[in-house]
Amino acid sequence: MSIYCRLASPPVFLRALHTVSVSRDGWATVVFTDSHVVLHVEGTDENMTATCTLPKNLFAEYAVVETRFALHIPTLIDALLMLGPSVATASTRAVLAYPTDDAKLLVELTPTDRVAGGGSCGGFSGGGPLTQSDLGVGGSRMLQSLLVTRNVRDHLLDLRFSESALLAQVTLQGDTVRDLIADVTAAQCAEVSIRIDPKLGVILRGEGGPYGEVEAHVHATSEALLSLSREQSASTRVYTHHLALACG
Numbered sequence: 001m002s003i004y005c006r007l008a009s010p011p012v013f014l015r016a017l018h019t020v021s022v023s024r025d026g027w028a029t030v031v032f033t034d035s036h037v038v039l040h041v042e043g044t045d046e047n048m049t050a051t052c053t054l055p056k057n058l059f060a061e062y063a064v065v066e067t068r069f070a071l072h073i074p075t076l077i078d079a080l081l082m083l084g085p086s087v088a089t090a091s092t093r094a095v096l097a098y099p100t101d102d103a104k105l106l107v108e109l110t111p112t113d114r115v116a117g118g119g120s121c122g123g124f125s126g127g128g129p130l131t132q133s134d135l136g137v138g139g140s141r142m143l144q145s146l147l148v149t150r151n152v153r154d155h156l157l158d159l160r161f162s163e164s165a166l167l168a169q170v171t172l173q174g175d176t177v178r179d180l181i182a183d184v185t186a187a188q189c190a191e192v193s194i195r196i197d198p199k200l201g202v203i204l205r206g207e208g209g210p211y212g213e214v215e216a217h218v219h220a221t222s223e224a225l226l227s228l229s230r231e232q233s234a235s236t237r238v239y240t241h242h243l244a245l246a247c248g
Contacts, residue, residue: 002067003098008060019245020050021073029152031068070150079107079145110142167234168196176224180216181244187214197233
């Protein structure tokens with residue numbers, strides 16, 4: 001067994017998975033190391049990429065031999081939610097293990113008030129439709145899901161990110177960022193153009209909405225702006241819902 005991990009905080013882990021879930025058809029490169037787990041994803045047309053690093057202290061148990069594989073993140077999210085909202089609380093024990101005999105990722109869920117009971121288990125194999133028998137977890141039963149994995153691609157996304165230069169960086173108060181994102185979301189803008197400028201501060205422009213564009217400006221002298229790189233300006237464009245997920 002190369003990987004045996006028990007989640008200490010399933011809600012945080014699920015939020016990270018939602019953040020890097022670019023599309024329902026997307027796969028992610030998952031890298032397990034001695035100190036952290038890294039997720040790398042990209043859109044099918046390569047116009048969207050994302051990376052997420054999860055420290056080992058996010059897991060209550062963490063026994064890992066360094067390995068990497070490709071995994072369908074939306075299916076992993078579905079597997080973790082098979083017991084319903086209880087996975088978002090301390091009432092569910094969630095374990096990830098890899099590999100099984102057929103190189104699949106095992107996701108095991110057990111209600112903590114049932115751990116001592118033992119018993120049978122139900123499950124499903126990732127990628128197919130779920131049946132009612134798959135969902136029937138009760139009494140002292142646990143639920144096990146087997147998720148298909150793939151070999152990683154030749155060109156890993158972590159190489160792209162490690163070679164990228166940091167052009168500009170800004171730190172904002174969390175409430176300020178969330179308020180700005182809420183305004184853009186209310187205008188139903190699908191995309192957000194972000195500009196970081198050492199003199200102007202931060203400019204967010206919502207685009208693609210039915211009511212036109214929406215612009216929000218945090219001045220370089222604002223108290224909400226905690227730090228700002230002073231070397232050069234830079235711009236980027238992201239999906240609004242991805243920005244909302246990333247900023248909580």
